[in-house]
Amino acid sequence: xxxQVLMPALSPTMEKGNLAKWLKKEGETIKSGDxxxxxxxxxxxMEVEATDEGTLGxxxxxxxxxxxxxxxxxxTILVDGESxxxxxxxxxxxxxxxxxxxxxxxxxxxxxxxxxxxxxxxxEPDPEVPAGTEMITQTIREALRDxxxxxxxxxxxxxxxxxxxxxxxGAYKVTQGLLxxxxxxxxxxxxxxxxxxxxxxxxxxxxxLKPVVEFMTFNFAMQAIDQIINSAAKTxxxxxxxxxxxxxxxGPNGAAARVAAQHSQDYSSWYSNVPGLKVVAPFSAxxxxxxxxxxxxxxxxxxxxxxxxxxxxxxEVPKLDDFIVPIGKARIVRSGSHVSIISWSNGMTxxxxxxxxxxxEGIEAEVIDLRTLRPMDTETIINSVKKTxxxxxxxxxxxxxxxxxxxxxxxxxxxxxxxDAPVARVSGKDVPMxxxxxxxxxxxxxxxxxxxxxxxxxxx
Amino acid sequence: xxxxxxxxxxAEHDKINGGSPPEFTREQELKALRDMLLIRRFEEKxxxxxxxxxxxxxxxxxxxxxxxxxxxxMALKQGDQVITGYRDHGHMLATGMxxxxxxxxxxxxxxxxxxxxxxxxxxxxxxxxxxxGHGIVGAQVSLGTGLAFANxxxxxxxxxxxxxxxxxxxxxxxxxxxxxxxxxxxPVIYVIENNRYAMGTSVSRASAQxxxxxxxxxxxxxxxxxxxxxxxxVKAAGDEAAAWCxxxxxxxxxxxxxxxxxxxxxxxxxxxxxxxxxxxxxxDQDPIEQVRNRLLAAxxxxxxxxxxxxxxxxxxxxxxxxxxxxxxxxxxxLWTDVYR
Numbered sequence: 105x106x107x108q109v110l111m112p113a114l115s116p117t118m119e120k121g122n123l124a125k126w127l128k129k130e131g132e133t134i135k136s137g138d139x140x141x142x143x144x145x146x147x148x149x150m151e152v153e154a155t156d157e158g159t160l161g162x163x164x165x166x167x168x169x170x171x172x173x174x175x176x177x178x179x180t181i182l183v184d185g186e187s188x189x190x191x192x193x194x195x196x197x198x199x200x201x202x203x204x205x206x207x208x209x210x211x212x213x214x215x216x217x218x219x220x221x222x223x224x225x226x227x228e229p230d231p232e233v234p235a236g237t238e239m240i241t242q243t244i245r246e247a248l249r250d251x252x253x254x255x256x257x258x259x260x261x262x263x264x265x266x267x268x269x270x271x272x273x274g275a276y277k278v279t280q281g282l283l284x285x286x287x288x289x290x291x292x293x294x295x296x297x298x299x300x301x302x303x304x305x306x307x308x309x310x311x312x313l314k315p316v317v318e319f320m321t322f323n324f325a326m327q328a329i330d331q332i333i334n335s336a337a338k339t340x341x342x343x344x345x346x347x348x349x350x351x352x353x354x355g356p357n358g359a360a361a362r363v364a365a366q367h368s369q370d371y372s373s374w375y376s377n378v379p380g381l382k383v384v385a386p387f388s389a390x391x392x393x394x395x396x397x398x399x400x401x402x403x404x405x406x407x408x409x410x411x412x413x414x415x416x417x418x419x420e421v422p423k424l425d426d427f428i429v430p431i432g433k434a435r436i437v438r439s440g441s442h443v444s445i446i447s448w449s450n451g452m453t454x455x456x457x458x459x460x461x462x463x464x465e466g467i468e469a470e471v472i473d474l475r476t477l478r479p480m481d482t483e484t485i486i487n488s489v490k491k492t493x494x495x496x497x498x499x500x501x502x503x504x505x506x507x508x509x510x511x512x513x514x515x516x517x518x519x520x521x522x523x524d525a526p527v528a529r530v531s532g533k534d535v536p537m538x539x540x541x542x543x544x545x546x547x548x549x550x551x552x553x554x555x556x557x558x559x560x561x562x563x564x
Numbered sequence: 565x566x567x568x569x570x571x572x573x574x575a576e577h578d579k580i581n582g583g584s585p586p587e588f589t590r591e592q593e594l595k596a597l598r599d600m601l602l603i604r605r606f607e608e609k610x611x612x613x614x615x616x617x618x619x620x621x622x623x624x625x626x627x628x629x630x631x632x633x634x635x636x637x638m639a640l641k642q643g644d645q646v647i648t649g650y651r652d653h654g655h656m657l658a659t660g661m662x663x664x665x666x667x668x669x670x671x672x673x674x675x676x677x678x679x680x681x682x683x684x685x686x687x688x689x690x691x692x693x694x695x696x697g698h699g700i701v702g703a704q705v706s707l708g709t710g711l712a713f714a715n716x717x718x719x720x721x722x723x724x725x726x727x728x729x730x731x732x733x734x735x736x737x738x739x740x741x742x743x744x745x746x747x748x749x750x751p752v753i754y755v756i757e758n759n760r761y762a763m764g765t766s767v768s769r770a771s772a773q774x775x776x777x778x779x780x781x782x783x784x785x786x787x788x789x790x791x792x793x794x795x796x797x798v799k800a801a802g803d804e805a806a807a808w809c810x811x812x813x814x815x816x817x818x819x820x821x822x823x824x825x826x827x828x829x830x831x832x833x834x835x836x837x838x839x840x841x842x843x844x845x846x847x848d849q850d851p852i853e854q855v856r857n858r859l860l861a862a863x864x865x866x867x868x869x870x871x872x873x874x875x876x877x878x879x880x881x882x883x884x885x886x887x888x889x890x891x892x893x894x895x896x897x898l899w900t901d902v903y904r
Contacts, residue, residue, distance in 0.1 A: 307710020
C-alpha cells in the first residue's frame with residue numbers, strides 16, 4: 105500500500121510551513137535517506153528525507169505552497185512493485201515518512217493554542233489606537249523585529265546583542281534582517297556566556313548606550329540574574345540617582361512545548377519582585393510592538409518577557425509611524441460584569457477561551473490583560489473587581505509567591521468589601537515541567553480550569 | 565600560611581620588569597606622594613570613624629595598596645573610565661573625587677556621593693568617570709568590559725580600567741569577559757590587584773595558577789606582573805597597557821603585586837597571616853616610604869614634605885568633620901531614585 109509522506113514539524117511549536125521545493129519528481133526512484141523536498145518556516149529551513157525505499161508516486165502539495173499544516177500528506181511513495189494505479193487505494197495509516205516529524209498524537213497533545221490569534225477575541229477597542237487607524241496583520245515575531253528596527257533607526261545608541269541574533273537571524277528569528285540593515289556593529293552575536301554579556305550590556309548602558317540584550321530564553325538568564333538585579337536594577341538607587349541604565353532584557357519566557365523542566369520556567373514573579381526593574385509581558389501583536397518600543401525608550405532596565413508559543417501568532421498591528429503602548433497600563437480586552445479574569449502573556453489564551461465558554465453558560469467575564477507586571481496597574485484591577493465582586497487570576501508560573509498571589513493580596517487590600525468570594529488562582533502546577541505530552545498538559549493551566557475557577561467564585 | 569614572596573622592592577623590579585622602572589620627574593614624585601598620602605590618611609581616618617560607630621556595615625580599607633591606583637591614574641587620560649569592587653575608597657580619591665563626598669557616603673549622610681544610599685561599596689561619579697564601587701565579587705569585570713564596549717562603539721579613543729582582586733580573578737564571569745574583550749578587541753585594562761589574600765584565603769590556597777598575568781593566556785590576552793608597591797612601575801605598566809588598548813589591539817592584563825596592611829574588612833580575625841609578615845612588607849616595601857625616600861635623596865626638603873602632609877591632613881580632617889555633621893538623608897529619599 106502506498107506510503108504517505110507527511111508535512112514534518114521543525115520545532116515543537118511549529119504549526120505550519122511552506123513547501124519550498126521538490127527535489128524529486130513523480131516516478132523517480134527514492135532510497136531511504138534521500139532528500140526529497142525542502143520546507144521552510146519564518147524561522148528555519150529543513151530538508152525532508154525519505155525513510156522508505158520506492159518510487160515517488162504522487163506529489164500532493166505543489167512546490168511553493170505556503171502554510172501547509174503539520175502532518176498534512178505531501179506525497180506518496182510507492183513500494184514493492186506498486187504502480188500509479190495503486191495510488192487510488194487507501195493510504196497507509198499515518199506512516200512516519202520524515203525523520204523529524206513527531207508522532208501525530210504528540211502534536212495533538214501540544215499545549216499551545218493552534219490558531220485563533222488573540223486580537224480576534226478582543227471585544228474592547230484598544231485605547232492606544234486612534235479610531236480609524238489602518239491595521240496590518242503580522243506575526244508577533246515580526247512585530248518585535250519591527251519595534252527594534254524602528255527604534256534602531258531612530259536612535260543610534262540602540263543596539264542588539266545576544267546569542268545568534270545576527271548571522272543566524274535569531275534563534276527564534278525575532279531579529280531577522282537586523283544584521284542586514286544595521287550591520288555587525290549594532291547587531292552583535294555573543295558567545296554563549298549569559299552572565300558575561302549581560303554584564304557587558306549593563307556596563308555599556310551605564311555610559312548611556314541603550315542595549316537590547318536578547319536571551320535565547322529566560323531560562324538561561326538565571327546565569328545572568330546577578331547582573332540584572334544587582335547591577336542593572338540597583339545602580340540608580342545606589343548612586344543616588346547619578347547613574348542608571350537604560351537597557352532591555354528580552355526573550356522567550358515560560359513554557360514552550362515539550363522542552364521539559366529546565367527550558368520551561370516562567371520568571372514573571374521573579375523579576376516582578378524587584379524594585380528598579382520594570383517587567384512587561386504582552387499578549388497581543390500590537391502590544392508586543394508598542395511595548396517593546398516603549399521599553400527601549402524607557403530610561404530604566406526593562407525585563408521584556410515574550411512567549412515562544414505566541415511568536416508565530418498573527419494579530420492586527422496599527423500602521424502608525426510611532427506606535428507606543430505605555431508601560432504600566434493594563435487593558436480590558438473583554439468587558440463583563442460577573443467575574444474579573446486577570447492574566448497576561450500566554451495566560452490570556454486560557455482566559456479568553458474560558459470567557460467564551462463562560463458566556464455560553466450565561467457568565468459574562470471581564471478579561472484584563474495586565475501587559476505590565478511592574479509597575480502593576482492596580483487601579484484597573486480594582487475598578488473591575490469593584491464591578492464584578494469576583495476575581496480569578498491565570499498564570500503559567502507556579503502559584504507560591506506568584507503574580508496571582510500578589511494580585512489577590514492587592515484585591516484584598518483595596519477591594520475587600522467588594523468581594524463576594526475569595527479570589528481564585530489558576531496557575532502552573534507545583535512541579536517542575538514534565539516532558540511527557542500528557543503530563544505537560546496537566547502541568548499547565550487550561551481554559552477548563554479557568555472556567556471551573558470562575559464558576560466556583562460565582563458559586564455556580 | 566603564605567610566607568611573603570618578596571625580597572626587597574628593588575630586587576623585585578629586576579625580576580618583573582627586567583630593571584628599574586623609568587624615573588619620575590620631581591613633579592610626578594610629589595604628585596604620587598600627595599595622592600598616596602591622601603588615600604592613606606583618609607583610610608586611617610575612616611578606620612577611626614568606624615571604631616567610633618560613625619561608619620556602619622562593611623568598610624574595606626585600601627592601606628598598603630595605594631601605589632596601584634595612583635600609578636594607574638597617572639597613565640590615564642581624560643574620559644578613561646575606572647570601575648572596581650568593594651575596596652574602592654582609594655580608587656575614588658585617585659580619580660579626583662571629593663574626599664568630603666566619599667567620607668559622607670561612608671557615614672551615610674546626604675552629602676555623600678550617593679546621598680547616603682550606597683555606602684562604602686557603592687559610589688559613583690559620572691563627572692570623574694568612576695563607575696563604582698561594586699559589592700558583588702567579579703561583577704565589575706563584566707561591567708568594565710561593557711564600558712570598553714561603549715568606548716569601542718563610540719570610537720572615542722578611551723580605555724576602561726577594571727580593577728579586581730586575586731579572589732575575584734577566580735570568578736567565572738571574568739573569563740567570559742576576557743573572551744569577549746579579546747574577541748572584539750575592546751580597550752580594557754584588567755588590573756588584578758593581587759594582595760595575596762581573598763579575605764583570609766591566601767592565593768596559594770585558592771588559585772591553581774598563581775601567576776595572574778597568565779590568566780588571559782588562553783584568550784591570547786597579554787599580561788604582565790608588576791611591582792604594585794612601586795608607583796613608577798605601576799605607571800610604566802599602565803602606560804604600556806593603555807597604549808596597547810588605544811592602538812586597537814584589545815585588552816591587557818596587569819597583575820599588580822601588592823599587599824593590604826589592614827584586615828579584609830573591619831572585623832578581621834588576623835589569624836591567616838603573621839604579624840611579622842605584615843610588618844616586613846610595611847618595612848621593606850611601603851609604597852609611600854619609597855617615594856618619600858627618593859624625594860629626600862633628591863634633596864627635597866623635609867619642610868616641603870611636611871607641607872604635603874599638612875595639606876592632606878587638612879583635607880582628611882575636613883572630610884571627617886563634614887561627614888559627621890552633614891545631616892542624614894531626608895526620609896523622603898527612601899523613595900527616590902528607584903526609577904527615573
